[in-house]
Amino acid sequence: xxxxxxxxxxxxxxxxxxxxxxxxxxxxxxxxxxxxxxxxxxxxxxxxxxxxxxxxxxxxxxxxxxxxxxxxxxxxxxxxxxxxxxxxxxxxxxxxxxxxxxxxxxxxxxxxxxxxxxxxxxxxxxxxxxxxxxxxxxxxxxxxxxxxxxxxxxxxxxxxxxxxxxxxxxxxxxxxxxxxxxxxxxxxxxxxxxxxxxxxxxxxxxxxxxxxxxxxxxxxxxxxxxxxxxxxxxxxxxxxxxx
Numbered sequence: 427x428x429x430x431x432x433x434x435x436x437x438x439x440x441x442x443x444x445x446x447x448x449x450x451x452x453x454x455x456x457x458x459x460x461x462x463x464x465x466x467x468x469x470x471x472x473x474x475x476x477x478x479x480x481x482x483x484x485x486x487x488x489x490x491x492x493x494x495x496x497x498x499x500x501x502x503x504x505x506x507x508x509x510x511x512x513x514x515x516x517x518x519x520x521x522x523x524x525x526x527x528x529x530x531x532x533x534x535x536x537x538x539x540x541x542x543x544x545x546x547x548x549x550x551x552x553x554x555x556x557x558x559x560x561x562x563x564x565x566x567x568x569x570x571x572x573x574x575x576x577x578x579x580x581x582x583x584x585x586x587x588x589x590x591x592x593x594x595x596x597x598x599x600x601x602x603x604x605x606x607x608x609x610x611x612x613x614x615x616x617x618x619x620x621x622x623x624x625x626x627x628x629x630x631x632x633x634x635x636x637x638x639x640x641x642x643x644x645x646x647x648x649x650x651x652x653x654x655x656x657x658x659x660x661x662x663x664x665x666x667x668x669x
Contacts (some may be wrong), residue, residue: 485559486567489552493571496548497578500540504579505586508536508607515597533607535585538642541576545646548572552647553654565651572644573637580609580640611638 511529526563552568553560586606594603622630 438498470588479563482559482561485556486563486570488511489556490566490571490574493548493568494574496544496579497575498582500575501579501582504537504583505538505606508533510606513594513603513605515594515599515601515603517599528578529605529607530610533583534609534611534639536607537579537609538639541572541639541643542646544575545643546650548643549647549650549654553651560655565648568647568651569644572647573640575613576640576643580612580614583608606637609639612636612640613638614640650662 509529509532547570549568552564556564583606587608590603590606597603615632617632619631619634622628622634
């Protein structure tokens with residue numbers, strides 16, 4: 427009887443010490459005990475990418491630069507598709523051929539329409555192409571780049587406007603000239619706004635920073651990006667982060 431009990435105990439000890447199959451007890455891993463775990467790194471395996479403020483700022487800055495460069499084709503497209511107002515040069519003045527030309531308002535409408543479409547496309551592209559950098563910093567770069575894009579297009583249009591006035595002053599009497607499109611409902615003078623702030627006149631400073639149509643692209647991009655973020659299932663907004 428004693429021998430049987432000893433053999434049973436020995437068998438149990440051997441089983442518990444030598445078991446290596448699926449039934450063997452495995453040590454419990456603590457969260458963060460995995461090899462290579464970093465609380466600032468999302469994802470698993472070799473596809474992890476570190477997320478830092480510096481890298482997010484760099485991505486936002488690159489996005490803003492790309493959007494600013496789009497101001498040049500923006501201006502070209504705006505100048506091409508916007509109808510121009512025809513003028514005739516008289517003896518002592520110049521006058522429009524039409525009594526109430528629609529080109530004055532169409533310049534602002536076409537400018538705002540292009541900005542609206544481009545803002546939607548820019549937000550969608552930024553959301554899909556820059557998945558690892560999604561967040562408020564990328565949204566900031568999107569807003570800054572959108573405003574800069576339309577400011578560049580507006581400045582190019584202002585140069586075309588100045589060339590028009592130079593041409594109409596040299597044009598002989600009876601000649602016809604076509605007025606290029608311009609953004610009328612904009613009052614943007616950073617220097618005047620700064621001078622007003624220096625003396626504490628905030629109302630005058632705000633009056634000198636009326637973006638008008640220059641803010642359409644930024645508003646469209648912000649709305650689209652916010653909607654995409656609202657539908658995201660991940661708090662970090664990144665596709666490589668856990669849900």
